[in-house]
Amino acid sequence: MTLSFEAALQAFAPELPLAVGLSGGADSTALLLACARRWPGQVRALHVHHGLQAAADGFERHCAALCESLQVPLTVQRVDARGLPGQSPEDAARQARYQAFDAVVQASKAQAAIKSVAIAQHADDQAETLLLALSRGAGVAGLAAMPGRWHRAGVVWHRPLLRVAGADVRRWLLAQGVGWVEDPTNSDERYTRNRIRAQLLPVLDATFPAFRDTFSRSASHAAEASELLHELAVLDLAQVGLPPTLQALQALSPARQANVLRHWLRQTHHTTPTAAQMAELLGQIEACSTRGHQIRIKVGRGWVVRCGATLDWRDLPAADGADSPRPPPK
Secondary structure: OOOOHHHHHHHOOOOOOEEEEOOOOHHHHHHHHHHHHHOOOOEEEEEEEOOOOOOHHHHHHHHHHHHHHHOOOEEEEEOOOOOOOOOOHHHHHHHHHHHHHHHHHHHHOOOOOOOEEEOOOOHHHHHHHHHHHHHOOOOHHHHOOOOOEEEEOOEEEEOOOOOOOHHHHHHHHHHHOOOOOOOHHHHOOOOHHHHHHHHHHHHHHHHOOOHHHHHHHHHHHHHHHHHHHHHHHHHHHHHHOOOOEHHHHHOOOHHHHHHHHHHHHHHHHOOOOOHHHHHHHHHHHHHOOOOOOOOEEEEOOEEEEEEOOEEEEEEOOOOOOOOOOOOOOO
């Protein structure tokens, strides 16, 4: 059920000291203000200067002035958030932001160690994330959207506003008489998330007024299913071995084969196969009934290959192209 901003903050009980991610926008400004009032002297702010637009210096100045007025320590991390070829700008900025947060958390351990980090995504952000996952044909891990609580870099991370509508966050902040900065890119509809926010969410609000609650429930169900699949994959990987043996894989249903293979590739080799790559791999495993049957399928930045009785992984040599790679070593 959607909560008011005040109710969500009342239910928020992080271990202190707490760091709040502060962009300078309305959501993070409201979260920092509420936390600083509730736990004076126990809150600090983290601002990441992405260096991607001229307005970034203004964001930093706003954050510095806000933190000075609240008597909250501010740490600014400057990062290079330019993406790699083929990487979306949003993903590159997100990864750079989390790496910067991790660095601050680790540095704090020499003094008063940060125990918790809070970031200000709300119910509208959760709905946008779920719609993006659906548009990409994501599985249950993607449909789980954003968790409200998780562990990273030795601390507990929180999204205390995930059940609060974005409009309610801004109403609360306006009532406090505190200003914020608007990121110009938030209105740029070249970005899919911005088109969802500008075009889809108003229609959903008019057609399904409770969509924030129902989307949140669906994401929770997907998160539970994803956790169960993870637990099953761990059990199955212990049975099929590391690297996986073909005979043990063939004893599993195709769905369990796909689940344990995704887990193996993600956890051990940091890559995820596409649906087409997984379908090809499962077909090759099913057809693999003779000693001479070879398996060599490109997945992500490398190859899944047959090595005797097992599957194995080979990194793609740097000189190889994606379309005409050399065969991996046997």
